[in-house]
Amino acid sequence: MCLGLIVWGICVSFGQIVSSNQTEIDIWKTGIAREVITPETSVWMAGYSSRTAPSQGKLHDLWAKALALEDARGNRSLLITMDLLNISADFSNLLKEQIGRKHGLEKSQIIFSASHTHSGPVITRSLKYIYPMDAAQWGIVDQYTGWLEAKLLRLADHAIEQMQPSLIYTENGITRFQVNRRNNKENLLTSTTVLNGPNDYAVPVIKIETLDHQLKAVVFGYACHPTVLSGDQFCGDYPGFAQIELEKIYPGVTAMFFQGGGADQNPLPRRAVSLAVQYGKQLAAAVEQVLSEKMVKQTAELRTNYREIALPLEDPISMKEMEKMTQGNDYHARWAKGMLEDYKRNGSLINSYPYPIAYWKIGKQSLFALGGELVIAYPVKLKELFGQDIFVMGYANDVMSYIPSVIIHEEGGYEGNDAHYVYGLPAKWDKQVESLIISNCKNLIDETNGE
Numbered sequence: 001m002c003l004g005l006i007v008w009g010i011c012v013s014f015g016q017i018v019s020s021n022q023t024e025i026d027i028w029k030t031g032i033a034r035e036v037i038t039p040e041t042s043v044w045m046a047g048y049s050s051r052t053a054p055s056q057g058k059l060h061d062l063w064a065k066a067l068a069l070e071d072a073r074g075n076r077s078l079l080i081t082m083d084l085l086n087i088s089a090d091f092s093n094l095l096k097e098q099i100g101r102k103h104g105l106e107k108s109q110i111i112f113s114a115s116h117t118h119s120g121p122v123i124t125r126s127l128k129y130i131y132p133m134d135a136a137q138w139g140i141v142d143q144y145t146g147w148l149e150a151k152l153l154r155l156a157d158h159a160i161e162q163m164q165p166s167l168i169y170t171e172n173g174i175t176r177f178q179v180n181r182r183n184n185k186e187n188l189l190t191s192t193t194v195l196n197g198p199n200d201y202a203v204p205v206i207k208i209e210t211l212d213h214q215l216k217a218v219v220f221g222y223a224c225h226p227t228v229l230s231g232d233q234f235c236g237d238y239p240g241f242a243q244i245e246l247e248k249i250y251p252g253v254t255a256m257f258f259q260g261g262g263a264d265q266n267p268l269p270r271r272a273v274s275l276a277v278q279y280g281k282q283l284a285a286a287v288e289q290v291l292s293e294k295m296v297k298q299t300a301e302l303r304t305n306y307r308e309i310a311l312p313l314e315d316p317i318s319m320k321e322m323e324k325m326t327q328g329n330d331y332h333a334r335w336a337k338g339m340l341e342d343y344k345r346n347g348s349l350i351n352s353y354p355y356p357i358a359y360w361k362i363g364k365q366s367l368f369a370l371g372g373e374l375v376i377a378y379p380v381k382l383k384e385l386f387g388q389d390i391f392v393m394g395y396a397n398d399v400m401s402y403i404p405s406v407i408i409h410e411e412g413g414y415e416g417n418d419a420h421y422v423y424g425l426p427a428k429w430d431k432q433v434e435s436l437i438i439s440n441c442k443n444l445i446d447e448t449n450g451e
Contacts (some may be wrong), residue, residue: 017026028300030166030208032217032254033158037082038062038234039121039144044137046085047118048230049130049422050330054137055121059222059235059273061246064152065256066159067169067208067219069362071302073387077109078156079219079359081256083236086399088092090399092172095149099156108306111369112356113258114395119228119235123148126399129334130422132196164368165211169295170365172389175286177279178224179228180376183412189268200261200379203286204391206362207295216254220287223260223376228267231363236265237304241280246287254289255380258380259395261380263373264415294338298363308354310439312430313420335421342357342426349426356397357437359444368441369396370403375415378404381438386445401425406434 001317027412038061042054062083067092078099096110122131123145125138179189183196205217226237236243239257246255267279287296316322316339325336343349358369367390368382374394402419409416409431420428 018128025072025299026167026297027072027211028166028168029070029163030168030216031161031163032066033155033177034063034065034254035155036061037064037084037148037151038280039138040194043121043345044121044131044133045234046120046127052132053232054140055234057234059233059242062234062236062240063243064155065254066155067217067256068159068163069202069302070163072300074106075294075302075304076103076160077111077302077304078105078159079111079113079256080152080155080269081113081258082115083117083221083240084120084123084156085116085118086114086126086395087112087397088124089356089398089400091124091145091149092151092397095152098153100149103156106306108304108358110358111393112397113369114392114399115236115257116238116395117235117237117239118261119226119229119231119233119237120381120392121234127422127424129424130331152275154383160356166173166216167209167211167213168298169207169209170298170362170391171290171293171295173286173426174201175222175282176201177205177282178185178222178262178268179268180283181225181268181272182408182411182415184268184269185196186266188332191200193388193394194201198376198380199265200376200383202259202260203283203290203377205290205293205295206365207414208402212392215250215291217254218250218254218287218291218330219256219258220283221258221260221391222245222283223262223379223392223394224265224267225262226259226267227268228270228279229273234266235276238279238283241277241281242287245281245284249284249288256416258393261374261376261378261394263394264375264408279313296365298365301361301363303361303443303448305359306357307440307444308356309436310352311355311433311436312352313425313427314430316427319343332421335424338424339426351398353425355400355437357440358396359441359448366445367393369393370396370437372400372403373419375408377407377434378403378437382441384440385442401429403433403437404429409433
């Protein structure tokens with residue numbers, strides 16, 4: 001009897017040693033939190049200049065969700081995903097400053113990610129020239145924005161306060177409902193037998209488990225515009241339905257979506273709630289497939305880096321041409337009036353913009369988080385340089401305009417020539433923006449890895 005107890009004690013001690021070793025190598029701390037951010041009153045909806053009235057109810061709630069990470073050395077980061085069209089630099093920087101001051105986080109350690117749903121509310125004064133809104137309606141937007149800021153600050157607090165030991169795994173899946181909208185005609189889709197690219201069908205997945213392997217949260221992405229819907233009811237579009245579906249499949253789990261480089265990718269066909277539900281289920285099925293297979297366990301080592309680069313703009317049109325444009329009554333006229341007011345107030349117009357690039361390394365998993373409406377050429381190029389297993393997030397920290405590739409810049413069109421009117425920049429980007437962004441991504445990863 002005594003010998004048996006001794007043997008049992010030796011086994012328990014050995015198990016504790018193994019567990020301790022695993023803690024040093026594998027054990028993260030993670031905190032998960034969520035907040036409903038559906039407006040409580042009717043608010044103008046974001047994303048389409050054709051809308052002529054504010055929202056009328058909801059199809060489902062909009063959410064903000066947070067994942068706080070801490071590695072074995074105490075390094076921390078915070079990811080906040082939101083069912084919103086976009087976020088501005090002013091909005092993001094203010095929240096980062098407040099969260100950072102309270103929790104000791106630097107700018108590199110916080111990422112704000114917008115899903116880019118076109119069925120969410122307008123926030124701040126972003127894209128202000130495309131919406132035919134009066135002062136009272138802008139006042140409602142300002143009230144909602146203040147309410148949202150308070151929600152996000154509370155969300156960050158909750159995620160950081162609730163950190164528990166966890167395991168992290170990563171892997172890429174695949175699904176194929178994105179269609180390159182520049183190179184394929186929506187009205188000819190039924191008769192089209194070959195779809196033209198470029199495309200990136202990857203579904204990046206981060207799995208968060210408890211130490212006894214219970215699924216706690218899943219973070220996933222896809223590169224495709226959430227433009228299935230264009231009605232007057234709040235909805236997360238296909239990313240919202242994907243999150244709902246995953247949380248049905250895995251009760252008690254928090255599902256978080258981030259948008260990839262989907263600025264020139266549309267879900268086709270579209271324009272029906274049933275299609276938004278279908279694509280949500282397709283995306284959820286791709287995530288479920290990844291979760292059901294072996295994933296890469298990431299050791300508890302976190303590195304974060306961040307920089308803002310001065311992206312140059314071309315010379316704007318003349319003041320005389322702007323004066324002519326003010327005679328209209330569409331968003332081009334509102335843009336021209338706004339630019340003339342900026343020039344009168346400041347004596348000049350900006351000729352560059354501070355573009356944000358963030359890089360996180362979660363164990364060995366690389367994650368780039370780039371600002372703006374990122375076209376698919378960027379994840380394609382970054383994967384050519386750094387491997388097909390990297391994760392690329394667009395619409396992160398600041399969405400200031402479309403970010404075209406060299407080819408799109410040369411071809412023109414909405415993404416290359418016209419998006420600056422929508423976003424309130426004085427001119428389109430200079431053709432060197434792609435090379436500047438890619439080279440700075442390379443510098444950032446080299447700097448982070450000590451190369």
